[in-house]
Amino acid sequence: MTTLSEKTKSTATDRTPSAPPVLAVRDVHISDRVTDREIVHGVTFDLTPGTSVGIVGESGSGKTLTCRAALGILPPHFEVSDGSIEIGGTDITTLTPQQWTALRGATISAVFQDPASYLNPSIRVGPQIAEVIRIKKGLNRRQARHRAVELLQATQLREPELVYSQYTHELSGGMLQRVLIAAAIAADPQVLIADEATTALDVTVQAEILDLLADLRERTGLALVVVSHDLAVVAQMCDKVLVMRQGSVVEHGPTHTVLNAPQHEYTRLLIAEHEQYGLEKFRTPQEAS
């Protein structure tokens, strides 16, 4: 069986670290305007094409808010109160909503935990993807349909033509997650955020979806932000990891280093919790220091 340490080694091999970042999050602070409370206290990371960063941490630590800031979809009342977020060299915190809508999709996209809440249950799934393609890529209806079927095929759905004409309630959780990935990559984004995207799936399906994301990354140079409470997922998928607690990054670095030689007490606690759940394979004896 492959150990997590072996997995981190294989994903942590050099991937054009000198290329300019597609996503640069610089000392981002997020505040709630209503309560005047700062929730996220300075998050910094860079992502170059084909690389991936994991964000781990307890519930409420600010992982999702950080991602939503990068997607320009913070909940009402929340704002980026300091720092900058550059996507392909453009600071998105300076854009008007219209400018941002035009940019999003073709640059950054996301897959969240609950597919059903992002797809309209009363519309067949294929046309929903085709609509994204039509608007974002400017294709006509026939071309957009063709491309949507191609994308369903690219997410390794069998019988993509059939899936195209199905409704969400006719699809399994794993199939729905693949459909969401197809929709998320429809406008050829450079960055994909997967926020607990495989959490609700059983272990086998989760592994298939992670393989699919890794494959997309390899083939297309897609950069990934992977938010997960599961260190095993991050170990498998990510070159770098940020550990968040109460809105702050308490530790960051190459995944292999952070997971095998954690410096912060909280990171050690997270790792110990995982080991309690039977993930002894998490650290191999010869590499733990």
Ligand SMILES: Nc1ncnc2c1ncn2[C@@H]1O[C@H](COP(=O)(O)OP(=O)(O)OP(=O)(O)O)[C@@H](O)[C@H]1O
């Ligand atoms: N829409 C919202 N309205 C009010 N508070 C919010 C909202 N979204 C997030 N928060 C608050 O901001 C803080 C950070 O939340 P966030 O969702 O980023 O955490 P998280 O690390 O992603 O947690 P989880 O792992 O549970 O998803 C929490 O205290 C949360 O209650």
